[in-house]
Amino acid sequence: MSNYSSKGKENLDVMHLAVNCNNKIFKFISNKIDRKTKILDFGAGFGEFCNRFDNNVEAIEIDVLMHAAIRCRTYQSLDEVDRKYDLIYSSNVLEHIKNDKKIVEQFQETLKKGGKVRVFLPAKMSIYSKMDEVVGHYRRYEKDGLIKLFEESGFKVNYCYYFDSLGFFASWFYNKINQTGVVDKRSVVFYDRVLFPVSLFLDKLGFKYIVGKNLALEAVKSQVEEKVSTN
Numbered sequence: 001m002s003n004y005s006s007k008g009k010e011n012l013d014v015m016h017l018a019v020n021c022n023n024k025i026f027k028f029i030s031n032k033i034d035r036k037t038k039i040l041d042f043g044a045g046f047g048e049f050c051n052r053f054d055n056n057v058e059a060i061e062i063d064v065l066m067h068a069a070i071r072c073r074t075y076q077s078l079d080e081v082d083r084k085y086d087l088i089y090s091s092n093v094l095e096h097i098k099n100d101k102k103i104v105e106q107f108q109e110t111l112k113k114g115g116k117v118r119v120f121l122p123a124k125m126s127i128y129s130k131m132d133e134v135v136g137h138y139r140r141y142e143k144d145g146l147i148k149l150f151e152e153s154g155f156k157v158n159y160c161y162y163f164d165s166l167g168f169f170a171s172w173f174y175n176k177i178n179q180t181g182v183v184d185k186r187s188v189v190f191y192d193r194v195l196f197p198v199s200l201f202l203d204k205l206g207f208k209y210i211v212g213k214n215l216a217l218e219a220v221k222s223q224v225e226e227k228v229s230t231n
Helices: 007-016 019-029 066-069 100-110 130-134 144-151 167-178 185-204
Strands: 037-041 055-062 085-091 111-122 157-165 212-220
Touching: 007 019, 007 185, 019 085, 019 111, 019 185, 037 100, 055 167, 100 111, 100 144, 111 144, 111 157, 144 157, 144 212, 157 167, 167 185
Parallel strands: 037 055, 037 085, 085 111
Antiparallel strands: 111 212, 157 212
16 A cells, blocks of 8 residues: 555556456456446555446545546545445455554445455465565465454455465565565566466366465355344
């Protein structure tokens, strides 16, 4: 979000070149929704995903300089939102926020009963690197810890799996040969066009249940009203 350097912003901007990866993330985000689904993009950036929707979508983006690129109603924080949504999604954002639990609890408050949240996040602290530091990551997530985070905030987790299994090993190797923390554009494009399709195939074979560069989670807010004490 706001805790990265100018070098970090350049790294984040480069990721729009990962076309195949972004398309796959959007497929995860937009699965089984229709035009009536009220959607909130938390951490929209310059609108990579929210600009693809043609239905009821709004966005949160802390950086007002990016608002001009976002083609929907945009807020700076969840505190400004005055409605509830059927779906809240977030891609590579929570790791930038020190108190991520507070945000997940706000997701709970901002969803309708039975509403869903879908998050896509960097996985495995074992591959935390200078690049993570440069772009302002407080953490990479462990699968069990991510599930616990949402369950302790009142959600029921429908699923949580790894994404881009080959990317875990590629990141580990890239971190060894690149200590600058700067993401090379050519490397991003090469991986996205050549190696990422192989990684997706490995994910389908079952590797997504073992390891990956990222985690994808879907959780649902309970449809049961909380009982109000009469004492």
